[in-house]
Amino acid sequence: MTFPDITPFLRAGAAGLRGPLEANAPLAPLSWFRTGGPAQVLFSPEDEADLSLFMAALPADVPWLVIGLGSNLLVRDGGVPGVVIRLGRGFQDIAADGLAVSAGAGAPDVKVARAAAEAGIRGLAFLRGIPGAVGGALRMNGGAYGGEVKDVFVSARAVARDGRVVTLGPAEMAFAYRRCGAPADLVFTQARFAGSAGDPAEILAEMQKITEQRSATQPVNTRTGGSTFKNPPGRSAWQLVDGAGCRGLTIGAAQVSPLHTNFLVNLGGATAADIETLGETVRERVKATSGVELEWEIKRVGVPV
Template sequence: MNIPSCFSGLRGRLKTDAPLGMRSWFRTGGAADCLFVPKDSDDLSTALRQRPDTMSLTVLGACSNIIIRDGGIEGLVIRLAGGFADIDVEQDGLIVGAAALDVTVAETAAHHGLAGMEFLVGIPGSIGGAVAMNAGAYGRDMAAILDWVELLTSEGKPLRLPAHELTMSYRHTSLPKGAVVTRARLKGTPDNPAAITERMTAIRTSREESQPLRTRTGGSTFRNPDGHKAWELIDQAGCRGLIQGGAQMSEKHCNFMLNLGQASSADLEQLGTIVRQRVYDTSGISLQWEIKRLGRPTI
């Protein structure tokens, strides 16, 4: 596939038929029709302005909580890197790029004595995705610390929105359709760095004990329904350790899906479908995916 003629003058890396599977934490999936890694916000804005309305747009971050389907992702795929991972420290908060890893943000905040962001050490991924899905863990979420977010609209126009205009709810943030998060400001509270680090250590220990961290996984597979825990419903449905092809629901934490080594994305998605049906059959509750499934099933 050739570079689409609509794109010109871009300074970042633009590649067609770009393999994506090894970028995913599951290590599965096909290629991007067209992958663009912009140099900076201006470069990204140019690409968004030049993209035809008929060309679909997908933004990838750390690829921690997604299944990239085996047929790859159609249209334009944007991956933020480089300067999009910058972190600027202020007296009562951090201004962070969308590509900054959640754990790096938590560690930076702790080093500078800013409390309130400790929970980010327990969330795999990057800040752009955390903002877009109102990521949370250990009793806190992004809504509790977000001051404002900067983004580029689907037409490439810069926009800053205060958190109170985003209608943030459980695992959801209302962003303009097609918008790309570029930066966010996170609020912090001054505290003793040693005390903050101690709380982060406790979170890390808890995760290590309860989650299959050293495996090919994508984090929590399903959202917790109101008044229920997804893992308990999955366990009660007899799905702990359930295998489909090369995919398995973890024995250690049964709301985590694993690639045992040879799984396809189809195996993972089919396993999730089976689990959802069994949970519905036993409880009457329809689990909702937390992991995003992107792209074409096959080509």
């Protein structure tokens, strides 16, 4: 699908904008599934001030969404109307200070974990197991290997829909399991996390164990979107999927991973429709066999063909 080019209109309304605006920009290369249609407009702000300028000037009737590393994202084949905001290099700074780490929303979680480890800050090693960026981890209270963002969160900065820069504490974030209660129209730009004093070598060893466990039990280095479904209360999604006989189930070129059944994999050439249909088929079978209705953890965006 090709969208009308609205970039001249958007740039005219935001004098002084520094980041590029790309019309009909391919999103498949930015998604770990490597599939899906284009963004009508892809905006890559230079920094928080550039993002603030853009948000303040963006017309109210133009839809928008934010992406980071694209690890927990399924872009539908028809693409995404409106503006996709991608937080890139201007949002990837990481700095340790005492027992705290400040990181841009575009910084990979694994790099935050490593920075904390090297600074002797214990408690953030679990971030090594989250294949995404800080912004996504904030928005979904990312967690793995016994830790969650809410456990180490201190504060966050964000740009509001009207361009204001705001600061949020734990109460404003209202974290719950794989959820954040902060307003959906905030774009996180930075976060601060804190831990306790620890030995760098021991923390790095803990991270190495996480790396080895992920490699042994999850389809890493493949075209996947991370955990597909949220764990229902008191249950494991992968066990429910396995119990429904879905291990290795294939639709088109999309497959339920034989290694870990809560992962969907693009075997090569899968469409977003293949992947989403496979996920919905799994949900139907789990519902029929266990009575449990699985909830998608992967964010599905855009329109079908």
